[in-house]
Amino acid sequence: MPVLPDLPYAFDALEPHFDSRTMEIHHDRHHAAYTSKLNAALEGTDFENTSIPAVLSMLDKLPESKQNAVRNNGGGYVNHNLFWEILGPNCGGSPKGNIGTEIDNNFGSFDNFKQKFSDAAATRFGSGWVWLVLKSDLTLDVYSTPNQDSPYMTCDTPILGLDVWEHAYYLNYQNRRPDYVNAFWNVVNWERADSIFKEAKEDLDKTAC
Numbered sequence: 138m139p140v141l142p143d144l145p146y147a148f149d150a151l152e153p154h155f156d157s158r159t160m161e162i163h164h165d166r167h168h169a170a171y172t173s174k175l176n177a178a179l180e181g182t183d184f185e186n187t188s189i190p191a192v193l194s195m196l197d198k199l200p201e202s203k204q205n206a207v208r209n210n211g212g213g214y215v216n217h218n219l220f221w222e223i224l225g226p227n228c229g230g231s232p233k234g235n236i237g238t239e240i241d242n243n244f245g246s247f248d249n250f251k252q253k254f255s256d257a258a259a260t261r262f263g264s265g266w267v268w269l270v271l272k273s274d275l276t277l278d279v280y281s282t283p284n285q286d287s288p289y290m291t292c293d294t295p296i297l298g299l300d301v302w303e304h305a306y307y308l309n310y311q312n313r314r315p316d317y318v319n320a321f322w323n324v325v326n327w328e329r330a331d332s333i334f335k336e337a338k339e340d341l342d343k344t345a346c
Contacts, residue, residue: 148164154323171214193212194289216295273292
């Protein structure tokens with residue numbers, strides 16, 4: 138059954154870009170709630186021991202009464218798992234390694250990618266996420282999803298994700314979402330994103346699509 142992961146750094150490690158109090162509430166309350174509600178929704182089904190990315194790729198196989206809860210809380214669970222991983226102190230800058238090369242190949246330049254990603258974050262109406270994903274044809278794409286929907290639901294593999302729910306930034310940035318998006322680029326852990334990209338290329342069938 139899903140377990141709430143520990144943050145790989147202290148709550149205040151991303152300051153001044155992401156403040157300590159927001160990180161604490163975001164992880165210990167919001168992510169914890171998605172985890173416990175997901176476990177409750179999966180209990181008694183045939184999917185208790187199935188990876189959550191795989192479950193999200195075949196929601197229609199769940200009992201109808203469970204599908205909405207698993208969609209919302211399963212998405213919230215895996216989305217935040219990735220989010221904590223691709224953030225880090227003393228990070229940011231331009232991507233190196235394979236992910237940097239593939240971003241240049243797919244978007245023309247890192248600046249083009251950054252603009253497309255930031256625009257998608259700024260224009261996502263209401264709550265949701267913005268993603269850099271690896272598609273089944275090994276190309277990269279950028280798009281946003283509403284609420285806690287995950288790219289796994291459409292058989293894409295998320296490489297980088299930014300939470301644009303207000304709970305992710307409101308204490309520090311209030312209604313200034315573009316400022317929060319700009320701050321994000323200072324804490325992106327490109328080394329981890331590169332390793333996620335490599336793993337995804339090697340295991341494109343992990344979502345059971």
